[in-house]
Amino acid sequence: MERLYKIKKGLDLKLKGEAQLQVESLGLSGVYALLPSDFHGVTPKMVVKEGEEVLVGSPIFVDKATEKIKFVSPVSGKVKAVVRGDRRKLLAILVEADKELKHVQHDVQGWAEWNAEQALELLLQSGLFAFMKQRPYDVVAMPTQMPKSIFVSTFSKMPLAADFSFVVKGKEDYFKAGVSLLAKLAKVHVGISPEQINTPILPLKDAEVSVFDGPNPSGNVGVHINHIDPINKDEVVWVMASEMVVKVGMLLATGKVDFTKVVALAGSEMAAPQYCEVIAGAPLKDVLAGQVSNEEHVRIINGNPLVGCKDTLAGYLSATVSEVCAIPEGDNVHEMLGWIAPRLKDFSTSRSYFSWLMGSNKEYDLDCRIKGGQRHMIMSGEYDKVFPMDIYAGYLVKAIITGDIDKQEQLGIYEVAPEDFAVAEFVDSSKLELQRIVREGLDILRKENS
Amino acid sequence: MLRKFLDRIKPHFEEGGRLQAFHSLFDGFETFLYVPNKTSKVGVSIHDAIDSKRIMSIVVIALLPALLFGMYNLGYQNYAAAGVTGTFFEMFLYGFALTLPKIIVSYGVGLGIEFVVAQWKKEEIQEGFLVSGILIPMIVPVNCPLWMLALAVAFAVIFAKEIYGGTGMNIFNPALVARAFLFFAYPTSMSGDQVWVAGEKFLGLGNDLGADALTQATPLGQAASNVDITASVSDMFVGLIPGSIGETSFIAIAVGAVILLYTRVASWKTMLSVFVGGALVGLLFNSLGLESNAVANMPWHVHLITGGFAFGAVFMATDPVTSARTEQGKYIYGFLIGALAITIRVLNPGYPEGMMLAILFMNMFAPLIDYCFVQSNINRRLKRVQK
Numbered sequence: 006m007e008r009l010y011k012i013k014k015g016l017d018l019k020l021k022g023e024a025q026l027q028v029e030s031l032g033l034s035g036v037y038a039l040l041p042s043d044f045h046g047v048t049p050k051m052v053v054k055e056g057e058e059v060l061v062g063s064p065i066f067v068d069k070a071t072e073k074i075k076f077v078s079p080v081s082g083k084v085k086a087v088v089r090g091d092r093r094k095l096l097a098i099l100v101e102a103d104k105e106l107k108h109v110q111h112d113v114q115g116w117a118e119w120n121a122e123q124a125l126e127l128l129l130q131s132g133l134f135a136f137m138k139q140r141p142y143d144v145v146a147m148p149t150q151m152p153k154s155i156f157v158s159t160f161s162k163m164p165l166a167a168d169f170s171f172v173v174k175g176k177e178d179y180f181k182a183g184v185s186l187l188a189k190l191a192k193v194h195v196g197i198s199p200e201q202i203n204t205p206i207l208p209l210k211d212a213e214v215s216v217f218d219g220p221n222p223s224g225n226v227g228v229h230i231n232h233i234d235p236i237n238k239d240e241v242v243w244v245m246a247s248e249m250v251v252k253v254g255m256l257l258a259t260g261k262v263d264f265t266k267v268v269a270l271a272g273s274e275m276a277a278p279q280y281c282e283v284i285a286g287a288p289l290k291d292v293l294a295g296q297v298s299n300e301e302h303v304r305i306i307n308g309n310p311l312v313g314c315k316d317t318l319a320g321y322l323s324a325t326v327s328e329v330c331a332i333p334e335g336d337n338v339h340e341m342l343g344w345i346a347p348r349l350k351d352f353s354t355s356r357s358y359f360s361w362l363m364g365s366n367k368e369y370d371l372d373c374r375i376k377g378g379q380r381h382m383i384m385s386g387e388y389d390k391v392f393p394m395d396i397y398a399g400y401l402v403k404a405i406i407t408g409d410i411d412k413q414e415q416l417g418i419y420e421v422a423p424e425d426f427a428v429a430e431f432v433d434s435s436k437l438e439l440q441r442i443v444r445e446g447l448d449i450l451r452k453e454n455s
Numbered sequence: 456m457l458r459k460f461l462d463r464i465k466p467h468f469e470e471g472g473r474l475q476a477f478h479s480l481f482d483g484f485e486t487f488l489y490v491p492n493k494t495s496k497v498g499v500s501i502h503d504a505i506d507s508k509r510i511m512s513i514v515v516i517a518l519l520p521a522l523l524f525g526m527y528n529l530g531y532q533n534y535a536a537a538g539v540t541g542t543f544f545e546m547f548l549y550g551f552a553l554t555l556p557k558i559i560v561s562y563g564v565g566l567g568i569e570f571v572v573a574q575w576k577k578e579e580i581q582e583g584f585l586v587s588g589i590l591i592p593m594i595v596p597v598n599c600p601l602w603m604l605a606l607a608v609a610f611a612v613i614f615a616k617e618i619y620g621g622t623g624m625n626i627f628n629p630a631l632v633a634r635a636f637l638f639f640a641y642p643t644s645m646s647g648d649q650v651w652v653a654g655e656k657f658l659g660l661g662n663d664l665g666a667d668a669l670t671q672a673t674p675l676g677q678a679a680s681n682v683d684i685t686a687s688v689s690d691m692f693v694g695l696i697p698g699s700i701g702e703t704s705f706i707a708i709a710v711g712a713v714i715l716l717y718t719r720v721a722s723w724k725t726m727l728s729v730f731v732g733g734a735l736v737g738l739l740f741n742s743l744g745l746e747s748n749a750v751a752n753m754p755w756h757v758h759l760i761t762g763g764f765a766f767g768a769v770f771m772a773t774d775p776v777t778s779a780r781t782e783q784g785k786y787i788y789g790f791l792i793g794a795l796a797i798t799i800r801v802l803n804p805g806y807p808e809g810m811m812l813a814i815l816f817m818n819m820f821a822p823l824i825d826y827c828f829v830q831s832n833i834n835r836r837l838k839r840v841q842k
Contacts, residue, residue, distance in 0.1 A: 377506020
């Protein structure tokens with residue numbers, strides 16, 4: 006029987022334009038991009054040159070520190086361009102896709118009998134290890150330090166997020182195989198939502214399954230880790246997105262890595278919100294063709310409105326997101342006397358508005374305005390109400406702002422990732438950029454400790 | 456149309472414009488009129504509609520019943536002392552005319568300093584003073600001269616707020632610092648029995664009072680000097696007693712409390728704990744049987760409705776910046792404020808206004824209370840490692 010964790014703190018928010026449960030398959034685009042920004046904490050070192058031919062799964066760059074982690078091409082074809090920015094920072098590697106994709110073939114014979122070393126080697130060689138993240142620091146995991154456990158969350162309560170139960174349909178066996186391979190590396194904890202108890206992703210014989218019932222961010226692995234097996238100093242926990250676990254399972258079944266993914270296209274500015282099947286790294290203008298025609302006053306988000314990145318039609322589909330959203334930008338809205346107006350269309354957790362009377366099923370169409378000036382932290386307890394961990398979120402943020410590393414460690418910075426602060430950042434009346442603050446804090450701490 | 460006008464004059468206030476020195480002033484007014492349509496660059500794309508402007512506005516709205524009643528009460532006290540019957544409007548207008556200049560001076564001086572500081576630090580105007588600016592006129596006696604008020608506001612804004620870094624960083628409640636400044640710098644204008652009732656005609660309203668009629672002590676003042684309290688409990692409850700402008704009426708303050716608690720702008724934990732602390736210590740002194748001390752024998756419920764206790768509990772103790780920030784800490788913080796306020800009243804008749812000192816004192820200790828709770832979280836984490 007799965008253990009049930011009831012989460013009380015948090016906030017569920019319904020936005021207009023949730024993706025319909027139907028999948029449209031997108032054809033091949035001309036060019037695909039591998040984005041180093043998808044892999045935080047890695048210094049890339051190129052291993053191919055412009056003009057070179059690559060297969061699906063051929064290494065494009067490796068991490069400079071160990072050179073063991075390979076970042077592989079999502080398509081086969083010719084490396085078209087290496088795009089660099091300021092101070093030669095690697096921004097994207099563009100690959101011109103073949104008409105017919107050719108894959109690197111991996112030897113997966115008898116994997117069920119493998120030991121941890123063999124399992125790790127396959128993940129590293131296939132390029133799927135690049136999608137393994139570690140806590141502390143929320144960066145790409147280092148294969149040099151094995152974790153005490155691996156966490157996988159099979160659901161997200163973020164607004165407009167893709168529904169993994171739908172995405173995984175027909176691929177449940179891949180998911181189970183993927184979990185079994187991960188279980189060779191360390192103990193695997195899988196966190197599911199109550200709705201998933203009777204779905205075919207269970208039973209998982211090689212993992213400990215826990216049920217998390219509660220509002221957003223109850224689907225965050227950070228919350229699961231904090232409740233099941235909190236991280237202490239010098240300990241490492243690995244985290245893999247559930248859809249990447251499916252990819253591991255596919256690799257075990259076919260010997261090939263396939264970067265085709267089903268992403269949700271959601272948000273009030275999408276013409277027809279639904280799912281689409283597309284290869285990671287596809288140009289967003291192809292992904293959103295027929296969905297978003299005019300970019301003016303529309304925000305395109307690689308990811309969901311709480312943890313995604315602002316992007317444009319000229320961008321590329323991130324390999325780590327499971328949804329692309331389009332919502333109103335709001336830069337052309339002039340709202341008068343908002344500090345006193347009732348603003349019935351707006352959403353607020355504050356009772357000085359009336360959204361708490363509207364019930365939790367009302368869908369809101371929120372734009373990207375910050376709706377207030379940035380201030381010092383004024384109200385107390387705002388973050389804690391939506392931060393379901395045994396951590397004083399406000400104090401931790403203050404410790405990061407003041408750069409007090411000892412305090413950060415004592416207050417539990419090793420257990421958190423920026424995404425855990427997303428809901429707090431949403432509700433914050435002082436409008437602090439909490440995810441940026443936490444990200445920078447983690448990066449500084451990682452440098453200090455290395 | 457207004458929007459077009461703002462857009463047209465905006466360039467003058469930007470960097471390099473002719474009126475650059477007034478940038479923060481313009482920005483303050485623009486964001487007052489329109490919700491800023493600046494959109495997020497990093498982090499979450501969407502935001503809750505709440506902001507500190509809204510929160511501060513709610514507090515100001517919650518203060519209005521007490522303020523309006525205070526105005527009426529000024530007139531009422533004057534007419535009653537003169538033995539003249541006046542209409543409701545005569546009394547209210549008289550109080551209004553006396554209070555308005557105080558509010559204007561308070562906001563003028565305070566916001567003026569805030570604008571200068573914001574411009575100098577190239578920051579946005581912080582709206583914290585919206586609340587302090589109306590609180591300060593409400594907690595001084597009616598006969599406090601305007602220049603004194605201006606001095607106190609300037610002192611409080613500069614030394615209780617700006618030197619710490621502005622709203623959100625201060626340790627002491629600025630409004631209370633203003634009052635404490637007046638209390639210690641000009642004690643004769645802040646206490647005694649000559650300051651609570653306005654005794655002069657103003658703009659043709661009100662009555663000139665003789666020295667005798669002017670002498671009106673607050674109930675607490677009477678108790679402190681072992682004189683029988685003349686006001687009835689029901690008068691104290693309604694607020695028809697001499698006292699600082701905004702803090703006499705328990706009912707009007709209760710209306711404000713309902714607004715603050717309903718909108719959850721103030722913490723019920725702090726507010727309730729202040730009353731519990733005050734009531735328990737009041738009961739304790741009642742039971743001790745201190746014959747010679749009239750304040751100690753004041754029934755506990757009278758303690759809670761006199762002398763700014765309720766006003767402090769509802770509007771001052773709950774200031775989120777200067778109170779305890781941990782949820783458990785709020786209980787202790789509130790309880791100690793209530794307990795200390797009554798203790799000061801009873802044990803030191805020289806300071807019948809124990810509430811002000813109690814809150815300032817606990818402002819100082821709030822970080823210590825929080826420290827204990829945060830430290831216990833830290834210790835739990837350390838223990839986990841040892842296991």
